[in-house]
Amino acid sequence: MTEGHIVLDGVHKSFGAKHVLNGVSLAVPKGHSLVVIGGSGTGKSVMLKCILGILRPDSGSIRVAGDEVVGLRGKARDAYLARFGMLFQGAALFDSLSVWENVAFGLIQGRHMARPKARDIAIEKLRQVGLGPEVGALFPAELSGGMQKRVGLARAIAADPEIIFFDEPTTGLDPIMADVINNLIVDCVKRLGATTISITHDMASARKIADDVAMIHKGQIIWQGPANTIDSSGNAFVDQFIHGRADGPIVMDVLKP
Amino acid sequence: MNILAHIGRASLSLLEEVGRVTLFLKDALVQGLTPKIFLRQILIQMMRIGYFSLPVVGLTAFFTGGALALQIYLGSSRFNAESLVASIVALGIARELGPVLAGLMVAGRVGASIAAELGTMRVTEQIDALVTLATNPFKYLVGPRIIAAVVTLPLLVGIADTIGIMGGYIVGTRSLGFNGYAYIRNTADFLEIDDVTSGLIKAAVFGFIIAVMGCYHGFNSRGGAQGVGRATTNAVVSSAILILAANFALTSLLFAD
Numbered sequence: 001m002t003e004g005h006i007v008l009d010g011v012h013k014s015f016g017a018k019h020v021l022n023g024v025s026l027a028v029p030k031g032h033s034l035v036v037i038g039g040s041g042t043g044k045s046v047m048l049k050c051i052l053g054i055l056r057p058d059s060g061s062i063r064v065a066g067d068e069v070v071g072l073r074g075k076a077r078d079a080y081l082a083r084f085g086m087l088f089q090g091a092a093l094f095d096s097l098s099v100w101e102n103v104a105f106g107l108i109q110g111r112h113m114a115r116p117k118a119r120d121i122a123i124e125k126l127r128q129v130g131l132g133p134e135v136g137a138l139f140p141a142e143l144s145g146g147m148q149k150r151v152g153l154a155r156a157i158a159a160d161p162e163i164i165f166f167d168e169p170t171t172g173l174d175p176i177m178a179d180v181i182n183n184l185i186v187d188c189v190k191r192l193g194a195t196t197i198s199i200t201h202d203m204a205s206a207r208k209i210a211d212d213v214a215m216i217h218k219g220q221i222i223w224q225g226p227a228n229t230i231d232s233s234g235n236a237f238v239d240q241f242i243h244g245r246a247d248g249p250i251v252m253d254v255l256k257p
Numbered sequence: 258m259n260i261l262a263h264i265g266r267a268s269l270s271l272l273e274e275v276g277r278v279t280l281f282l283k284d285a286l287v288q289g290l291t292p293k294i295f296l297r298q299i300l301i302q303m304m305r306i307g308y309f310s311l312p313v314v315g316l317t318a319f320f321t322g323g324a325l326a327l328q329i330y331l332g333s334s335r336f337n338a339e340s341l342v343a344s345i346v347a348l349g350i351a352r353e354l355g356p357v358l359a360g361l362m363v364a365g366r367v368g369a370s371i372a373a374e375l376g377t378m379r380v381t382e383q384i385d386a387l388v389t390l391a392t393n394p395f396k397y398l399v400g401p402r403i404i405a406a407v408v409t410l411p412l413l414v415g416i417a418d419t420i421g422i423m424g425g426y427i428v429g430t431r432s433l434g435f436n437g438y439a440y441i442r443n444t445a446d447f448l449e450i451d452d453v454t455s456g457l458i459k460a461a462v463f464g465f466i467i468a469v470m471g472c473y474h475g476f477n478s479r480g481g482a483q484g485v486g487r488a489t490t491n492a493v494v495s496s497a498i499l500i501l502a503a504n505f506a507l508t509s510l511l512f513a514d
Contacts, residue, residue, distance in 0.1 A: 054385055078391050086389040092382040109295075110391035155390075165389075 005030040011060035022219035035210035044199040085156035093140035100136030146177040166198035289400030298401035307409025318417035322424025344447030346425035360463035372492035375475025376485035410464030
């Protein structure tokens with residue numbers, strides 16, 4: 001079996017007595033788009049943060065392009081992070097900077113590019129997400145939620161990363177804007193040939209952007225397969241989730257009235 | 258038995274907090290104050306921490322100098338030592354009240370704003386976004402604030418000393434009947450260079466405390482608006498207490514001769 005571009009092997013992470021990741025194992029081949037589905041609080045975001053090194057796993061191995069990345073520090077970590085782009089759930093734009101400075105941030109601060117050149121690239125990336133050059137001069141607070149998401153996407157792809165993470169890219173958007181974002185994600189990823197991991201609980205989004213789907217439940221991957229087999233997974237957990245049923249093997253901690 | 262458990266729990270959580278601050282301090286010094294240096298950020302922070310604090314610190318110093326002159330006049334006139342007013346005002350402002358009051362005012366103004374800004378950046382994932390853009394948050398956010406506070410606080414206190422002595426001068430000449438020339442003469446003759454430098458050294462230490470506590474509480478804020486509010490309060494309270502404690506320690510160890 002050839003090793004995937006991103007491989008997680010038995011990753012554990014606890015916060016105090018709370019075990020969030022209970023041995024997550026996962027492999028994403030190069031250029032593939034993996035969508036991780038799962039309910040709130042199942043460890044999706046924590047998994048991404050472990051891969052990025054924002055959180056340090058308690059045990060287990062994370063390999064990117066064959067290299068172990070857990071515990072990287074200093075220059076090696078900077079070089080590692082330069083290969084990533086990430087679109088955050090709330091876009092996480094820097095509100096003290098204008099839109100183009102947000103998009104160009106990684107180029108100017110991370111790669112020491114001259115500001116005029118970085119600005120040109122930022123304007124081009126904004127165009128790719130359907131925003132005109134005049135938007136570049138605005139500040140994030142002046143944008144609607146959908147526009148903020150698009151700026152966040154432009155920022156994530158600005159440095160042409162080989163790996164992109166999408167954290168709930170469509171949450172909080174109307175269905176049409178959600179579809180616009182999905183299309184942009186598919187386009188941008190195809191153009192860059194990037195490997196991506198997205199986490200979402202929006203099934204329409206998952207079907208649109210996924211090559212493969214993995215389902216996480218209680219800190220473990222309980223099912224993984226090609227996106228077109230998700231309706232015939234034969235897994236009761238997956239069935240319950242994709243059809244959004246309250247009754248099934250996944251029991252929510254909700255008191256019955 | 259219950260009381261002992263309470264004392265134990267409180268002691269443990271205090272030690273835990275001290276440990277966390279120490280670890281943060283280590284990161285702030287090792288990562289934040291080593292290259293690469295974000296000059297632009299340092300200049301922006303110097304404006305915000307130093308320049309924009311001038312009105313607050315200036316007014317505080319002015320009124321304190323005036324009140325001090327009145328009080329010392331009241332006390333010294335009881336044993337016919339009114340001529341001491343000028344020199345004691347100068348000494349009190351330069352050695353003690355200038356740095357401490359400026360430190361406390363800046364702790365309220367700047368410590369709170371640092372904690373609120375970084376706290377909001379934390380809860381909206383902007384700090385994580387920095388990491389994914391290959392920018393170390395300690396270098397980009399913490400380092401510039403520490404450098405700016407340590408550099409500008411002594412400058413602020415230098416100005417506060419001048420204004421405070423001037424406040425004393427105005428009260429002394431306008432309402433206490435001192436001769437203007439004699440008042441300045443008295444001030445200049447009694448004040449030694451050590452009096453001023455000891456205050457400026459204190460100011461640099463206070464600036465360090467304010468920036469570190471603001472950044473620490475901002476960085477570790479959790480849970481939305483309430484968490485940011487708590488971080489802000491904790492930043493101000495802890496830096497104010499540490500300033501007063503450090504003032505006592507510095508005075509009794511270094512400058513009490």
